[in-house]
Amino acid sequence: MNGVLGSCDLAHLRRRRSYKWTAYPGDVLPAFVAEMDFDVAEPIVEALSQAVGLSDFGYPNPTPYEGPGSHEGPGRHDVSWSRRSFGESFATFAATRWGWPVDPARVLVAPDVMTAIAEVLTAVTEPGAGVVINPPVYPPFFSRVSLSGRRWVQAPLARDEGGSYHLDLDALEAALAEDGVGAYLLCNPHNPVGRVWSRQDLLRVADLCLAYERWLLVDEIHSPLVMRGAEHVPVMSLDHEVTGRSFAFVSASKGWNIPGLKCAGVVPGSDAGSELLRPRWEALLPSHLGVLASVAAFDRSLSWLDAVVSQLDENRLLLSRLLAEQIPSLGYVAPEAGYLAWLDCRDAGLGSDPAELFLKSGRVALSPGPAFGEQGQGHARLNIGTSPALVGEAVSRMATALRRD
Numbered sequence: 001m002n003g004v005l006g007s008c009d010l011a012h013l014r015r016r017r018s019y020k021w022t023a024y025p026g027d028v029l030p031a032f033v034a035e036m037d038f039d040v041a042e043p044i045v046e047a048l049s050q051a052v053g054l055s056d057f058g059y060p061n062p063t064p065y066e067g068p069g070s071h072e073g074p075g076r077h078d079v080s081w082s083r084r085s086f087g088e089s090f091a092t093f094a095a096t097r098w099g100w101p102v103d104p105a106r107v108l109v110a111p112d113v114m115t116a117i118a119e120v121l122t123a124v125t126e127p128g129a130g131v132v133i134n135p136p137v138y139p140p141f142f143s144r145v146s147l148s149g150r151r152w153v154q155a156p157l158a159r160d161e162g163g164s165y166h167l168d169l170d171a172l173e174a175a176l177a178e179d180g181v182g183a184y185l186l187c188n189p190h191n192p193v194g195r196v197w198s199r200q201d202l203l204r205v206a207d208l209c210l211a212y213e214r215w216l217l218v219d220e221i222h223s224p225l226v227m228r229g230a231e232h233v234p235v236m237s238l239d240h241e242v243t244g245r246s247f248a249f250v251s252a253s254k255g256w257n258i259p260g261l262k263c264a265g266v267v268p269g270s271d272a273g274s275e276l277l278r279p280r281w282e283a284l285l286p287s288h289l290g291v292l293a294s295v296a297a298f299d300r301s302l303s304w305l306d307a308v309v310s311q312l313d314e315n316r317l318l319l320s321r322l323l324a325e326q327i328p329s330l331g332y333v334a335p336e337a338g339y340l341a342w343l344d345c346r347d348a349g350l351g352s353d354p355a356e357l358f359l360k361s362g363r364v365a366l367s368p369g370p371a372f373g374e375q376g377q378g379h380a381r382l383n384i385g386t387s388p389a390l391v392g393e394a395v396s397r398m399a400t401a402l403r404r405d
């Protein structure tokens, strides 16, 4: 592994106190929640250490003062970079990576992506409105929509013979056409199936949302982790009228593995969208440490990100090989982005929730497929955001579970 990622030493990892490392007894290998095992990028560590040294634990300032005198005084060289706002840093990153020109003034910061999504839904739809989602999908897409007093309407993904998932545009149109539907919540790249939707897909989605006058919300949290062979197309980079009624949700939390620092951004596609959100955003402060870390990520941690993406590329191929050798009954299509592998265990006869058996008999914790919707029955999600050695350990524990069954 590239040295900047650390070694993913298991004894060291078990000293972490995050959810991944405290949910199960010490003999279980955790490969469920979306946290990676790599060491965090050095510029992020520096930014956080500097904040610790300064007892800098106050409120975040979304628009730091940049006028005369802002960089004066001792230590100015240490802190000048940290005066960049989340919006400015994200805009530079988005322009460089994807050619997406973002107006930093339009970017609103929030504690996390799901809170921002819930808030936007509350702002743009009526209580009880339908929100279209594409299961199998990230479980909070169901729960946060319900908790916001809206109801989810399913337009399940379609699957081809090779096991690859696609947007089912007919199902999507039927769902968007339903009475009382107000919005479409799209996941791109998609969790858990790892698809990166094409420009053509997105243009079709855009046409449909425009035709049925639905708001388009796109969760792009996994976009920094798109791998070779796929291209991330930010919804706002489309030359399409629908962007005026769209919102993109972005964050450094998945790409740079800092979800516990609580910081995300929402990018409205129009001034009208911004104005709708502004009054609601007064109380939606992210964590100050999260902002500092996100700025360090977008501005100064790109070689670290490249190292992660190339490690994930290697891991997805390794998983393919290991499954073919040790558990050929499992269906797996390598993700195009991210570190979540969606495993089809239906031919292995492991019942509706295969993660149960992997945990009980293999002491490896995967995410249960049924949590992603009824389409997840017979499936499980494996986290491969770790070293090749630990990917190998996870597969060998799963194989052991199957032998014991």
Ligand SMILES: Cc1ncc(COP(=O)(O)O)c(C=O)c1O
Pocket (backbone or CB within 6 Å): 034, 111, 112, 113, 114, 115, 138, 187, 191, 219, 221, 222, 251, 253, 259, 263, 264
């Ligand atoms: C698609 C998707 N959206 C949102 C989140 C959660 O993001 P946040 O912690 O910023 O709410 C995740 C976490 O794995 C995710 O996969």
